[in-house]
Amino acid sequence: xxxxxxxxxxxxxxxxxxxxxxxxxxxxxxxxxxxxxxxxxxxxxxxxxxxxxxxxxxxxxxxxxxxxxxxxxxxxxxxxxxxxxxxxxxxxxxxxxxxxxxxxxxxxxxxxxxxxxxxxxxxxxxxxxxxxxxxxxxxxxxxxxxxxxxxxxxxxxxxxxxxxxxxxxxxxxxxxxxxxxxxxxxxxxxxxxxxxxxxxxxxxxxxxxxxxxxxxxxxxxxxxxxxxxxxxxxxxxxxxxxxxxxxxxxxxxxxxxxxxxxxxxxxxxxxxxxxxxxxxxxxxxxx
Numbered sequence: 001x002x003x004x005x006x007x008x009x010x011x012x013x014x015x016x017x018x019x020x021x022x023x024x025x026x027x028x029x030x031x032x033x034x035x036x037x038x039x040x041x042x043x044x045x046x047x048x049x050x051x052x053x054x055x056x057x058x059x060x061x062x063x064x065x066x067x068x069x070x071x072x073x074x075x076x077x078x079x080x081x082x083x084x085x086x087x088x089x090x091x092x093x094x095x096x097x098x099x100x101x102x103x104x105x106x107x108x109x110x111x112x113x114x115x116x117x118x119x120x121x122x123x124x125x126x127x128x129x130x131x132x133x134x135x136x137x138x139x140x141x142x143x144x145x146x147x148x149x150x151x152x153x154x155x156x157x158x159x160x161x162x163x164x165x166x167x168x169x170x171x172x173x174x175x176x177x178x179x180x181x182x183x184x185x186x187x188x189x190x191x192x193x194x195x196x197x198x199x200x201x202x203x204x205x206x207x208x209x210x211x212x213x214x215x216x217x218x219x220x221x222x223x224x225x226x227x228x229x230x231x232x233x234x235x236x237x238x239x240x241x242x243x244x245x246x247x248x249x250x251x252x253x254x255x256x257x258x259x260x261x262x263x264x265x266x267x268x269x270x271x272x273x274x275x276x277x278x279x280x281x282x283x284x285x286x287x
Contacts, residue, residue: 003193006200006228008215010036014045014203014222020058023109024048028203028222030123034256036224038199038249039175041066041123041261045203045220046109047073047116054117057108062280063099064271065131065261066123069179070095070107071159071243073118081105082281085137089119092142094159096170100126100133101282102271120203120243122179127250128263130174134283144169154190157181161246163192175247183241184209184233191232192244200225200246202233209233209240217242 014026023046030042048054070077072089079095080086082104089095091112097103111117126133140159147157148166158168161178168179176198183206184190194200201224204217211223211233217240225231233240255262260271274280 003230004228006194006212006225006231008212008223009226010224011215011217012222014220019044020107021056023056023058024053026220028220031256034125034254037201038251039125039177039247040199040201040245041125041254041256043123043203043222044121045205046121047118047205049116051111051115051117054109054111058106059108060104060106061259062102062104062271062275063097063259064102064280065099065126065267067096067098067126067173069097069122069124071120071122071179071181073120075112075117075119076110077117077119078108078110079105081137083135083137083283085139087139089139090142092145094140094145094170096138096140096173098126098133098136098138100131100135102274102280103135104281122245123261124173124175124177124247125250125252125254125261127174128252131262131267132282138170140169150190152190153185153188155183156190175250177247178245180244181241182233182244183239184235185239186235186237189232189234191230193230194225194228194246195248196227196229197248198246199249200231200244202231202245203243205241205243207235207238207240209235209242211242 026045028043159179160170
């Protein structure tokens with residue numbers, strides 16, 4: 001059976017920006033090229049070495065029509081929401097939040113003992129039929145996420161999807177996503193099958209490697225893969241660590257304003273009117 005390695009459709013670097021109440025971060029994609037990454041809307045890299053770059057955090061704000069996925073490598077993020085959830089996303093933890101019909105929450109980074117905050121937040125779109133579903137929250141601790149070593153020597157944390165028969169704990173997501181944290185040692189390879197009709201990209205967070213023919217990546221560079229049924233990453237003198245994500249594209253209209261993503265401008269106007277009138281949250285107690 002013939003297989004096709006995915007080539008690079010685009011390669012670029014994350015761009016520095018500021019969000020929330022003054023958090024300095026790097027935007028990998030979003031607000032302009034989200035259709036290329038469908039069903040994913042945005043990826044933010046909020047790794048920071050200085051406390052003053054993240055401590056202002058993301059005070060109370062609404063979401064509707066999307067899922068937000070927060071993955072922390074090091075440090076703590078304190079969170080609370082209109083469903084009554086509150087807690088801390090710690091090192092190695094994942095928060096998978098489905099905003100659905102509407103949720104109001106806050107995320108306040110506290111950092112680690114060295115004053116660093118290392119993590120990422122991904123936004124995934126919901127299809128029209130699910131945009132007004134009941135919101136839900138899934139909190140995964142470091143020990144909930146399985147880690148395996150492939151025959152080629154790569155270490156893989158499986159947040160969602162499957163590698164060598166090991167499945168991640170996140171299931172039942174409408175876009176059928178895979179979310180892998182992969183480390184490939186120097187002088188090795190990592191090969192992974194991906195559904196041919198799924199969008200796929202990789203974001204390098206450490207080291208360097210060849211992610212497709214003539215597509216070398218280093219820290220804070222992303223590759224959007226083209227057509228094919230698998231990806232292969234090759235390393236030379238140094239190892240590489242990257243996030244590998246894929247999902248089923250929705251191919252629906254996108255109406256996006258700030259933290260709310262719907263299908264039409266009228267739906268956006270309704271969402272913001274409800275937010276200002278205090279009727280935005282349909283489940284739980286509004287703030």
